[in-house]
Amino acid sequence: MKYVLVQADGMPDRPIKELNNKTPLEFADTVTIDNLVTNSIIGAVNHIPKGLKSGSDVGNLSILGYNPKNFFTGRSPLEASGMGIDLNEEDAAYRCNLVNIVSNNKEKIMDDYSAGHIDDSIARKVINFLQEGIDNEEFKFFPGVSYRHLLVWKKGDTSPITVPPHDILGKNISDFLPQGSSSEKLNKLMGTAREKIAEFKKLNKEYRNLPFNNIWLWGQGRKNILPSFESINQISGSIISAVNLVKGIGKCAGLDVIVVKGATGYLDTNYSGKVQAVLDSLQKHDFSMIHIEAPDETGHDGDYVNKVQAINDLDRKVINPLIKNLKKKFKEFKICIVSDHPTPIELRTHSYEYVPFMIYDSRKSISNHNQNTFNEKTVIRSDLVIEDGFTLLGRFLKD
Numbered sequence: 001m002k003y004v005l006v007q008a009d010g011m012p013d014r015p016i017k018e019l020n021n022k023t024p025l026e027f028a029d030t031v032t033i034d035n036l037v038t039n040s041i042i043g044a045v046n047h048i049p050k051g052l053k054s055g056s057d058v059g060n061l062s063i064l065g066y067n068p069k070n071f072f073t074g075r076s077p078l079e080a081s082g083m084g085i086d087l088n089e090e091d092a093a094y095r096c097n098l099v100n101i102v103s104n105n106k107e108k109i110m111d112d113y114s115a116g117h118i119d120d121s122i123a124r125k126v127i128n129f130l131q132e133g134i135d136n137e138e139f140k141f142f143p144g145v146s147y148r149h150l151l152v153w154k155k156g157d158t159s160p161i162t163v164p165p166h167d168i169l170g171k172n173i174s175d176f177l178p179q180g181s182s183s184e185k186l187n188k189l190m191g192t193a194r195e196k197i198a199e200f201k202k203l204n205k206e207y208r209n210l211p212f213n214n215i216w217l218w219g220q221g222r223k224n225i226l227p228s229f230e231s232i233n234q235i236s237g238s239i240i241s242a243v244n245l246v247k248g249i250g251k252c253a254g255l256d257v258i259v260v261k262g263a264t265g266y267l268d269t270n271y272s273g274k275v276q277a278v279l280d281s282l283q284k285h286d287f288s289m290i291h292i293e294a295p296d297e298t299g300h301d302g303d304y305v306n307k308v309q310a311i312n313d314l315d316r317k318v319i320n321p322l323i324k325n326l327k328k329k330f331k332e333f334k335i336c337i338v339s340d341h342p343t344p345i346e347l348r349t350h351s352y353e354y355v356p357f358m359i360y361d362s363r364k365s366i367s368n369h370n371q372n373t374f375n376e377k378t379v380i381r382s383d384l385v386i387e388d389g390f391t392l393l394g395r396f397l398k399d
């Protein structure tokens, strides 16, 4: 028996006027998913326990069966693990975004949390330039993917209050800079980084017009230690993602983290390479999770056209070839489609509504409903609501 979990990051949304008051998932042309749904269990699930902030860190832990209340120690240690950085127990890891901040009537406004989805190679140059320029043993920068980088603060403090930059788009940053004990150090570092980035742009005029001029530090925490997925579930598995956070959770969980060339975490990702990686890994393992980031990113962009595209691609370029090949190669399999959290277009950040999930079993119909499409509205009609999202995995892997 093979189990494939498809994590459509941030896919759930709210009705959008321009889409005839449909959600992007409702509006998208999801022929393959809808073909499966009539024989599937559907329901709504909550991956963000009360008191925790909605995000892919908490959400993916829950999806992989870990109760975030017991196992969440901050976002960045998970990303560090995905980047192959071994933290010491007393180190503080911070997420370091390359961002664009613009001046408007004496206010400084968070304009772009993603530096226009900057190219890895350019971002790497910027981060390396920062590291050389800052020359401080206490702080070490590590370049990651696109705008997502990491700062390790040796024997650092994790107590400052920080805010994700995607939560303050269009807002005055002065209300959201790191606060609390030892936050001056971080604010000073961000100030120095601003100067260094300006210097970098002077030296590299070809990048002058790209939308980045600052770093933003957030999502801090200390080293995360998880019991292995295999020890809990008695099967081994793999994880396929473009995103270091998700790779990091996989690594902490002892899953086989498979790197796919051309996986970008955006609409231009290498879908077929990722699907192939799932199929290949199932020769060795019984479980594989494929993470698709584009619905979340397009939600943050506030771009409903692209979000619908991301969901169409999920159906056509991920679920369709997966099902075809699973049928051919393995015959008996289950597939679960779920999301970590909603990323509504109207908010451009994560929210807390329960998310749709479906479980399909190739051996038999396990339907608990009479719906023929899969979306935020139809799953509610099934009456299946899972409050403790981390228990969904056990349900999926059962028999």
Ligand SMILES: [Zn+2]
Binding pocket: 010, 056, 296, 297, 300, 343, 350
């Ligand atoms: Zn997100």
